[in-house]
Amino acid sequence: MAGRSRRGDNAVFKVACRRKAGSLTGEKHVKVRVEQGDIARYGADVLVVNLFEGVTAPGGGTGAVDRALEGAISKVIAAGDLRGKSGELVVLHTLGRIPAPRVAVAGLGSREGFDIDAVRNLAANVVRGLRRPGVRKVATLAHGAGVGGLDPEAAAQAIAEGSILGGYRFLKHKTANDEERAEIDEVVIVEHDGGKVAAMQRAVERGTVLAEATNIARDWANEPSNHLTPTMLAERAEALAREAGMEFEVLERREMERKGMGALLSVAKGSAEPPKLVRLGWRGRGGEGWDLALVGKGITFDTGGISIKPAANMEAMKADMTGAASVIAAAWALARLGAKVNVVAIAPCTENMPSGSATKPGDVVRAMNGRTIEVINTDAEGRLVLADALCWANELGAKRIVDVATLTGAVTTALGDICYALMTNDETLCRQVEEAAAAAGEKTWRLPMWKEYDEFIKSDVADCRNVGTGNRGAGTIVGAKFLEPFAGKTPWVHLDIAGVDNLSADRGWATKGASGYSVRALINLGLRLSEA
Numbered sequence: 001m002a003g004r005s006r007r008g009d010n011a012v013f014k015v016a017c018r019r020k021a022g023s024l025t026g027e028k029h030v031k032v033r034v035e036q037g038d039i040a041r042y043g044a045d046v047l048v049v050n051l052f053e054g055v056t057a058p059g060g061g062t063g064a065v066d067r068a069l070e071g072a073i074s075k076v077i078a079a080g081d082l083r084g085k086s087g088e089l090v091v092l093h094t095l096g097r098i099p100a101p102r103v104a105v106a107g108l109g110s111r112e113g114f115d116i117d118a119v120r121n122l123a124a125n126v127v128r129g130l131r132r133p134g135v136r137k138v139a140t141l142a143h144g145a146g147v148g149g150l151d152p153e154a155a156a157q158a159i160a161e162g163s164i165l166g167g168y169r170f171l172k173h174k175t176a177n178d179e180e181r182a183e184i185d186e187v188v189i190v191e192h193d194g195g196k197v198a199a200m201q202r203a204v205e206r207g208t209v210l211a212e213a214t215n216i217a218r219d220w221a222n223e224p225s226n227h228l229t230p231t232m233l234a235e236r237a238e239a240l241a242r243e244a245g246m247e248f249e250v251l252e253r254r255e256m257e258r259k260g261m262g263a264l265l266s267v268a269k270g271s272a273e274p275p276k277l278v279r280l281g282w283r284g285r286g287g288e289g290w291d292l293a294l295v296g297k298g299i300t301f302d303t304g305g306i307s308i309k310p311a312a313n314m315e316a317m318k319a320d321m322t323g324a325a326s327v328i329a330a331a332w333a334l335a336r337l338g339a340k341v342n343v344v345a346i347a348p349c350t351e352n353m354p355s356g357s358a359t360k361p362g363d364v365v366r367a368m369n370g371r372t373i374e375v376i377n378t379d380a381e382g383r384l385v386l387a388d389a390l391c392w393a394n395e396l397g398a399k400r401i402v403d404v405a406t407l408t409g410a411v412t413t414a415l416g417d418i419c420y421a422l423m424t425n426d427e428t429l430c431r432q433v434e435e436a437a438a439a440a441g442e443k444t445w446r447l448p449m450w451k452e453y454d455e456f457i458k459s460d461v462a463d464c465r466n467v468g469t470g471n472r473g474a475g476t477i478v479g480a481k482f483l484e485p486f487a488g489k490t491p492w493v494h495l496d497i498a499g500v501d502n503l504s505a506d507r508g509w510a511t512k513g514a515s516g517y518s519v520r521a522l523i524n525l526g527l528r529l530s531e532a
């Protein structure tokens with residue numbers, strides 16, 4: 001009995017330690033690095049090699065390991081137990097033939113269509129697939145850099161991103177046992193050619209920052225709303241800003257009132273928690289103005305307000321602040337990477353609650369730019385908080401604006417959980433965002449912004465209404481059409497991520513629960529603008 005209670009105490013102690021260590025950049029994650037060496041002779045708990053579909057006699061690093069194992073890999077292929085299919089992971093025991101006790105062969109899929117996304121997803125599957133007590137150190141080939149024909153630096157970055165993103169879990173509130181807590185400590189990319197190592201190591205470091213930023217956004221989105229109120233979100237944002245040497249500012253209710261932010265305030269009215277308008281700035285280029293403003297919806301819980309939501313699945317609305325988390329994490333990453341771009345992240349944060357002081361359907365409110373809004377449905381609150389945040393981005397001198405929001409359930413009806421919707425008033429910025437997202441392995445799909453849709457949000461009593469009239473559909477476009485006048489003439493892209501921000505199962509680099517979609521796309525956009 002004494003032994004049992006001692007073990008119990010240890011478990012509690014461990015949880016407390018992890019929490020402290022992970023307070024800023026998420027829970028402890030796998031460390032990735034590059035080393036020059038010969039993979040077959042490398043000392044690790046597992047060696048990860050690879051195989052294209054249809055290959056019977058492996059070459060390159062996999063061939064070298066096969067020879068060291070006296071043809072064990074070829075024999076498993078011949079037996080039909082290893083086919084190189086994408087997602088496949090076959091673990092062999094080396095029985096003392098080489099220093100490492102295990103070899104894992106990861107399937108690369110078919111050669112056609114093999115790309116950097118496949119490498120990132122493979123690395124994620126490998127980290128999840130090999131997670132077990134006894135596996136702490138993993139050595140891997142730079143998948144795709146050999147016969148795959150991919151750039152070694154890009155492959156190294158993708159392995160770092162995939163390993164750190166794929167290994168993500170949210171265990172903070174769980175009293176998990178040691179088996180559940182088993183974690184891979186390090187992934188070493190073993191590269192034969194010493195001349196490539198330094199550049200690959202730099203790529204790994206870049207990938208690590210991108211993945212860490214994503215995991216921060218995931219942590220915030222997975223956090224229950226009683227552990228992440230607008231006040232607590234602002235505190236966490238301040239800690240990040242301090243760490244990266246960024247400007248930091250929070251507008252309180254009083255300042256919102258002074259600026260005439262009646263749309264944002266109308267959402268906050270029903271809640272006992274004070275709203276926070278959070279701003280982080282990074283002047284990497286120097287000088288005046290902001291090359292890029294990132295605006296993110298920060299509803300820390302969306303009950304719908306007086307237009308209350310049904311009980312089923314309402315708990316998912318703790319993640320109605322993934323837009324805010326994404327823009328803050330992305331700006332932090334750009335600061336950490338020293339990007340030569342002036343970027344500002346703006347996050348209007350509040351709960352959307354029903355109460356005696358809540359906004360009621362039919363109420364008319366006035367946004368910062370003077371535009372009046374008839375609030376037909378208090379559950380269309382995201383566009384209200386974004387309206388004032390977009391006005392503020394313009395007041396601050398934004399040259400381009402990208403907003404990110406879990407804005408409509410309709411986007412899931414249209415596109416499912418495969419891609420997110422993009423709407424814009426500017427062709428150039430649209431293309432830049434599309435390319436930045438594609439480079440992150442994120443699919444986007446553009447929806448139209450034809451003037452015919454303006455009809456949908458005409459009001460009899462105000463300048464506009466916050467939801468469409470009748471049953472005319474196009475809910476996602478209507479949301480964007482509502483936002484458009486608040487962006488004004490500034491080049492602007494609106495991303496509706498409500499279909500992809502929370503996944504029901506792991507999918508390559510994207511994990512179950514908060515997926516982290518849009519974070520690396522925004523970082524890539526900032527990096528592209530800094531090169532220009």
Ligand code: BES
Pocket residue numbers: 302304320377379380381382406407408409410467468475498499
């Ligand atoms: N946060 C929701 C959108 C949402 C729904 C995100 C499901 C993720 C999953 C948003 O505030 C909302 O309630 N939108 C309404 C708009 C409607 C009232 C026009 C919706 O989609 O039902």
Ligand code: MN
Pocket residue numbers: 302304378379380381382
């Ligand atoms: Mn809502």
Ligand code: ZN
Pocket residue numbers: 299302320379381382406407
């Ligand atoms: Zn919402």
